[in-house]
């Protein structure tokens with residue numbers, strides 16, 4: 001069965017394209033949910049767990065494995081986007097700057113972007129860059145779902161109190177859950193959050209369909 005996997009949550013799922021530059025993004029139509037987080041937080045592992053595809057997004061013990069924006073097509077018109085991790089100290093300053101500009105530009109102008117899943121290690125949540133990411137999403141009216149991952153590394157009660165603390169800090173409008181790609185914790189919940197975010201897009205979309213081929217920013221977003 002080349003190309004499709006009947007055991008996957010999304011049998012039509014496939015890698016679409018990579019972008020290192022805002023000009024390389026695939027057409028800005030349909031709906032997409034981006035997965036963001038610090039380097040090594042577990043973004044690629046979370047994507048693989050949510051989609052039940054082990055080798056889809058490349059995972060690594062070495063921080064900075066994902067250096068490009070990787071687009072996966074769940075099915076035509078619905079995409080999952082693996083963003084490069086932020087805050088990876090070992091890369092040069094200019095490289096870090098490039099990532100920041102890339103991610104910020106993507107958030108500002110991407111109309112198809114209808115949600116972001118922010119992945120944080122449950123043991124080290126809400127670092128500066130995470131807070132920046134939450135603010136960026138908020139400033140662009142992009143709904144956020146937080147995965148507190150590597151929950152297998154904490155006891156059940158420590159995980160629960162970390163989750164409660166993050167909920168308190170992020171406040172209303174942000175949903176937060178415990179997750180473990182390794183133990184399978186919270187995978188079903190994460191997938192329904194993904195579905196919810198993708199479904200939210202239909203309300204925002206104009207009936208006329210794709211517009212703004214030049215990608216010159218979202219309507220109604222500014223100042």
Ligand SMILES: Nc1nc2c(ncn2[C@@H]2O[C@H](COP(=O)(O)OP(=O)(O)OP(=O)(O)O)[C@@H](O)[C@H]2O)c(=O)[nH]1
Nearest residue numbers: 039040041042043044045059060064065066085181
């Ligand atoms: N214990 C545990 N380890 C995990 C979990 N998820 C990911 N990891 C490990 O964390 C490391 C990083 O995982 P990735 O999924 O590659 O992280 P990433 O956020 O995509 O990293 P970059 O692409 O470098 O930004 C790997 O060694 C994974 O095996 C989890 O739920 N539990």
Ligand SMILES: [Mg+2]
Nearest residue numbers: 043044065066
């Ligand atoms: Mg990755």
